[in-house]
Amino acid sequence: MRAYDVVLFGATGFTGGLTAEYLARHAPADLRWALAGRSRGKLEAVRALLTEIDDRFGSLDLLVADSGDRDSLRAVAEATKVVITTVGPYLTHGEPLVAACAEAGTDYVDLTGEPEFVDRMYLAHDRRARETGARLVHACGFDSIPHDLGAWFTVQQLPEGVPLRVDGYVRAGGMPSGGTFLSALTIMSRLPAGARVARERAAAEPRPAGRFARAPLGRPHRVADPGWWAVPLPTIDAEVVRRSAAASERYGPDFTYRHFAAVKHLPILAGGVAGAGALFAAAQIPPARRALSRRLAPGTGPSAERRARSWFSVRFVGEGGGSRVVTEVSGGDPGYDETAKMLAESALCLATDDLPETAGQVTTATAMGGALVDRLTKAGIRFTTVVSGKAR
Numbered sequence: 395m396r397a398y399d400v401v402l403f404g405a406t407g408f409t410g411g412l413t414a415e416y417l418a419r420h421a422p423a424d425l426r427w428a429l430a431g432r433s434r435g436k437l438e439a440v441r442a443l444l445t446e447i448d449d450r451f452g453s454l455d456l457l458v459a460d461s462g463d464r465d466s467l468r469a470v471a472e473a474t475k476v477v478i479t480t481v482g483p484y485l486t487h488g489e490p491l492v493a494a495c496a497e498a499g500t501d502y503v504d505l506t507g508e509p510e511f512v513d514r515m516y517l518a519h520d521r522r523a524r525e526t527g528a529r530l531v532h533a534c535g536f537d538s539i540p541h542d543l544g545a546w547f548t549v550q551q552l553p554e555g556v557p558l559r560v561d562g563y564v565r566a567g568g569m570p571s572g573g574t575f576l577s578a579l580t581i582m583s584r585l586p587a588g589a590r591v592a593r594e595r596a597a598a599e600p601r602p603a604g605r606f607a608r609a610p611l612g613r614p615h616r617v618a619d620p621g622w623w624a625v626p627l628p629t630i631d632a633e634v635v636r637r638s639a640a641a642s643e644r645y646g647p648d649f650t651y652r653h654f655a656a657v658k659h660l661p662i663l664a665g666g667v668a669g670a671g672a673l674f675a676a677a678q679i680p681p682a683r684r685a686l687s688r689r690l691a692p693g694t695g696p697s698a699e700r701r702a703r704s705w706f707s708v709r710f711v712g713e714g715g716g717s718r719v720v721t722e723v724s725g726g727d728p729g730y731d732e733t734a735k736m737l738a739e740s741a742l743c744l745a746t747d748d749l750p751e752t753a754g755q756v757t758t759a760t761a762m763g764g765a766l767v768d769r770l771t772k773a774g775i776r777f778t779t780v781v782s783g784k785a786r
Contacts, residue, residue, distance in 0.1 A: 403491065406433060406440055420773070434456060476745045479502070480505055485510060485580055496522045498526065501530075501744045502531065503532075504531075505535040521754070531755075538631040545639075548721045549645055552714045553715030553716075555646065555647065555715075557646055558650070560710055563711075565657070565706070568727050608651070610650065637757050638759035706732065708724070709722045721778065721780060
């Protein structure tokens with residue numbers, strides 16, 4: 395019997411604080427949870443804010459732990475059923491906690507969008523996690539829950555046992571967090587290393603027998619209805635969807651997923667591509683990278699008013715077996731409020747729901763699937779079917 399159901403590590407950061415507030419407002423009253431971080435003083439300040447929501451949080455336990463202190467992380471992992479971590483960039487700070495959870499048989503959720511980190515964690519810790527029963531679930535925020543569960547939601551409405559293709563189109567209005575921005579710079583500065591680790595994982599990871607799951611990059615194109623310009627979006631999301639498809643026969647014998655950013659006006663798309671190119675170029679130069687990271691420091695974020703004006707929408711077009719379905723996953727501020735919601739609900743799902751038996755590094759669709767869709771729907775994230783009928 396462990397002392398806690400959930401421990402939130404990184405509660406003193408901006409997104410960590412929003413996650414703590416979400417748990418305080420929405421977690422079951424009997425949930426046994428605690429806050430963890432490296433500064434007891436800062437943890438006490440977060441706890442004081444939570445007592446403004448409910449006086450009972452004045453006695454919420456605080457655990458002092460540091461990403462550089464493996465003994466403290468082992469103590470956290472051994473004390474709880476599920477660990478939430480918002481401490482990134484994960485390539486820099488993440489592995490010791492993953493290792494502690496894999497060893498202790500403790501479920502783990504994070505917000506990473508860093509493909510190299512996820513691949514490294516698979517190579518280093520998937521086998522041990524399978525042995526201990528730990529579920530290591532990365533990318534439990536805007537990367538990659540709307541995309542992974544949106545594709546899962548779409549596939550459930552298509553025929554079984556036939557080749558399927560799903561295209562996802564991402565639209566959003568909001569600001570990235572300081573941590574997300576720093577993670578993006580880190581990814582861009584390490585593309586050769588990331589590609590090498592991806593090849594190592596591909597060589598080591600078992601493939602589904604007699605089935606195929608692909609995530610090709612796709613090409614820029616015009617979507618006549620509803621009138622969007624689409625460009626390939628080379629984020630971690632497509633690989634997460636592909637791994638969910640590889641793990642489940644429900645995605646069919648031959649599954650293809652393509653991932654795009656979509657805008658209504660071509661100049662906006664051209665400007666976005668140019669901006670991404672400039673950011674990529676700057677990320678290759680250490681002084682420029684450091685200067686950019688100072689512009690949007692980790693732990694910072696926009697006001698509640700700014701977040702209230704933010705939004706996201708991901709539309710999925712699925713076809714197979716003569717059927718066509720269009721679905722949509724949508725919600726509010728993707729970078730902060732909805733990300734904190736997705737992360738917290740993922741941890742609650744693992745800690746309290748009746749789920750399929752899984753272990754090792756798994757995706758949200760594989761580990762939680764419909765149970766997490768139900769939770770997020772009740773929490774205000776919309777999963778809707780726009781069109782369902784015969785293929786054109």
